[in-house]
Amino acid sequence: MSDPTPSQAPVIRLVSDHSPDDVVLPFSVEPLDVRGRVVRLGPSVDHILGQHKYPPPVARLVGEAAVLTVLLGTSLKMEGRFQLQTRSDGLIGMLVVDFDAPDRLRAFARYDPDRLAEIDAETELLGKGHLAFTIDQGNEMSRYQGVVALEGQGLEEAAHQYFRQSEQIPTRVRLAVAESVTGAGANWRAGGLMVQFLPSSPERQRQADLDPGTPPPGTAAQVQEEDDAWREAKSLAATIEDHELVDPTLSSERLLYRLFHERGVKVFEPQGVRDSCRCSSEGITNMLKGFSPQERHDMIGDNGKIGVTCEFCSTFREFDPKDFDEG
Numbered sequence: 001m002s003d004p005t006p007s008q009a010p011v012i013r014l015v016s017d018h019s020p021d022d023v024v025l026p027f028s029v030e031p032l033d034v035r036g037r038v039v040r041l042g043p044s045v046d047h048i049l050g051q052h053k054y055p056p057p058v059a060r061l062v063g064e065a066a067v068l069t070v071l072l073g074t075s076l077k078m079e080g081r082f083q084l085q086t087r088s089d090g091l092i093g094m095l096v097v098d099f100d101a102p103d104r105l106r107a108f109a110r111y112d113p114d115r116l117a118e119i120d121a122e123t124e125l126l127g128k129g130h131l132a133f134t135i136d137q138g139n140e141m142s143r144y145q146g147v148v149a150l151e152g153q154g155l156e157e158a159a160h161q162y163f164r165q166s167e168q169i170p171t172r173v174r175l176a177v178a179e180s181v182t183g184a185g186a187n188w189r190a191g192g193l194m195v196q197f198l199p200s201s202p203e204r205q206r207q208a209d210l211d212p213g214t215p216p217p218g219t220a221a222q223v224q225e226e227d228d229a230w231r232e233a234k235s236l237a238a239t240i241e242d243h244e245l246v247d248p249t250l251s252s253e254r255l256l257y258r259l260f261h262e263r264g265v266k267v268f269e270p271q272g273v274r275d276s277c278r279c280s281s282e283g284i285t286n287m288l289k290g291f292s293p294q295e296r297h298d299m300i301g302d303n304g305k306i307g308v309t310c311e312f313c314s315t316f317r318e319f320d321p322k323d324f325d326e327g
């Protein structure tokens with residue numbers, strides 16, 4: 001056996017300018033001990049935002065949250081669901097994005113339309129509250145949740161805090177959302193980049209911005225020196241512009257080449273993402289069965305039916321109350 005299998009063979013080739021939408025491209029920059037992924041969302045995010053008809057500031061934030069969820073969810077190598085959820089006192093009181101492995105994405109936000117006029121900065125959309133990341137693999141034992149306080153810092157910074165506190169992996173995230181208007185109409189696009197510092201020696205993962213805490217009495221405070229490789233990767237990632245992340249003509253490979261060509265970047269098998277809700281008549285029937293007969297009675301509308309709208313995909317379904325009467 002002399003021929004290596006294709007997956008093992010190092011392939012050096014020209015950068016591809018093929019730029020498909022709704023795709024995550026994992027990559028590594030080995031000289032910097034960095035791994036990451038680029039995501040570009042087109043029709044999937046356009047459909048999610050379009051079906052809700054969110055006002056632009058709300059749509060942008062839901063789009064950012066969708067990008068962040070895909071970046072994290074596709075990096076987990078898990079079965080089941082990865083969920084981002086915010087609860088806060090801002091204009092957007094609640095935002096939920098579900099990523100169901102391996103590729104399904106859905107999202108919705110609850111917001112107060114009366115407060116739209118008072119918002120001048122995007123960070124005010126969420127206000128104060130918390131952001132939770134939940135991994136749910138179907139049983140209680142494998143449920144994991146990490147929570148970050150929201151204090152007006154925005155989703156990118158909240159993600160950085162999450163990785164510092166919960167994962168202790170030096171991480172940088174960039175998120176961008178834009179509505180492109182052409183002769184054919186307006187379409188939402190979203191893109192993001194995540195880079196993580198994963199050296200073989202954990203000693204090198206120390207971060208300058210990690211609070212070392214109060215040293216024990218009689219000892220000197222430790223100065224956390226950040227690794228040169230991570231400092232370089234972080235500053236390269238910071239040079240990426242929003243318009244590059246949402247440009248449909250700039251391929252993810254070209255984008256990575258622009259950032260890391262001096263060090264050499266390796267790309268892996270791309271992963272597709274699609275907007276797809278998991279709601280079903282059967283699932284909602286089971287949910288309605290969980291309510292008491294009195295609660296179900298209170299849900300009956302003027303037409304004698306129980307109407308339920310899925311918050312994620314806006315699908316409206318009607319149920320006959322008689323179907324729930326046992327005997």
Ligand SMILES: [Zn+2]
Binds near residue numbers: 277314
């Ligand atoms: Zn649905």
